[in-house]
Amino acid sequence: GENVEQHPSTLSVQEGDSAVIKCTYSDSASNYFPWYKQELGKGPQLIIDIRSNVGEKKDQRIAVTLNKTAKHFSLHITETQPEDSAVYFCAASKRGSGNTGKLIFGQGTTLQVKP
Amino acid sequence: EAQVTQNPRYLITVTGKKLTVTCSQNMNHEYMSWYRQDPGLGLRQIYYSMNVEVTDKGDVPEGYKVSRKEKRNFPLILESPSPNQTSLYFCASSFPGTLQPGELFFGEGSRLTVL
Numbered sequence: 001g002e003n004v005e006q007h008p009s010t011l012s013v014q015e016g017d018s019a020v021i022k023c024t025y026s027d028s029a030s031n032y033f034p035w036y037k038q039e040l041g042k043g044p045q046l047i048i049d050i051r052s053n054v055g056e057k058k059d060q061r062i063a064v065t066l067n068k069t070a071k072h073f074s075l076h077i078t079e080t081q082p083e084d085s086a087v088y089f090c091a092a093s094k095r096g097s098g099n100t101g102k103l104i105f106g107q108g109t110t111l112q113v114k115p
Numbered sequence: 116e117a118q119v120t121q122n123p124r125y126l127i128t129v130t131g132k133k134l135t136v137t138c139s140q141n142m143n144h145e146y147m148s149w150y151r152q153d154p155g156l157g158l159r160q161i162y163y164s165m166n167v168e169v170t171d172k173g174d175v176p177e178g179y180k181v182s183r184k185e186k187r188n189f190p191l192i193l194e195s196p197s198p199n200q201t202s203l204y205f206c207a208s209s210f211p212g213t214l215q216p217g218e219l220f221f222g223e224g225s226r227l228t229v230l
Contacts, residue, residue, distance in 0.1 A: 046219065105157040108157050
């Protein structure tokens with residue numbers, strides 16, 4: 001089955017710097033890659049996602065890139081702010097007919113943005 | 116307000132004492148799922164339900180039961196809790212549409228400690 005590896009497990013950056021979190025997946029049939037942000041005491045919340053027919057997607061300060069050949073995808077946060085401090089999860093799934101679309105999550109990355 | 120509500124949020128119990136964690140969503144979602152979150156292991160799926168009366172095992176179903184008698188409710192039952200079920204539990208729901216599942220909406224979590 002699918003396996004998703006996420007690195008690093010913790011990341012500390014200065015406010016204003018960029019942060020990058022990387023994930024690799026094992027199942028080449030996976031075609032949907034969301035990223036979730038979990039703030040302290042809250043449930044995870046979708047912040048951005050990408051499908052396998054796209055190489056990059058941006059939404060203001062966050063972007064996700066996908067390399068299907070290498071089977072890895074990354075989350076990029078630019079101009080980090082203290083409110084970006086949270087746990088980030090990547091995930092992968094196979095969406096479409098005949099699939100449950102079950103999400104397999106990475107291990108999570110705790111991002112700390114220092115003021 | 117659209118939300119997934121879990122209860123209780125915090126619970127300390129003893130080995131063998133049956134407990135139920137309730138989950139309710141008000142978004143008319145067909146898909147519901149339970150996850151447990153453990154340090155270094157990310158989010159692992161326990162059970163999921165594609166619709167009323169349809170449930171299936173996730174990756175870590177041992178020691179858990181679920182039921183889906185109504186669309187909005189998806190309780191998680193621990194018949195005989197053990198210390199290795201000490202964890203943070205999340206319920207999530209989604210409206211799958213034609214590609215399943217869609218964005219997952221998570222509850223705020225239930226922290227369970229089994230002594």
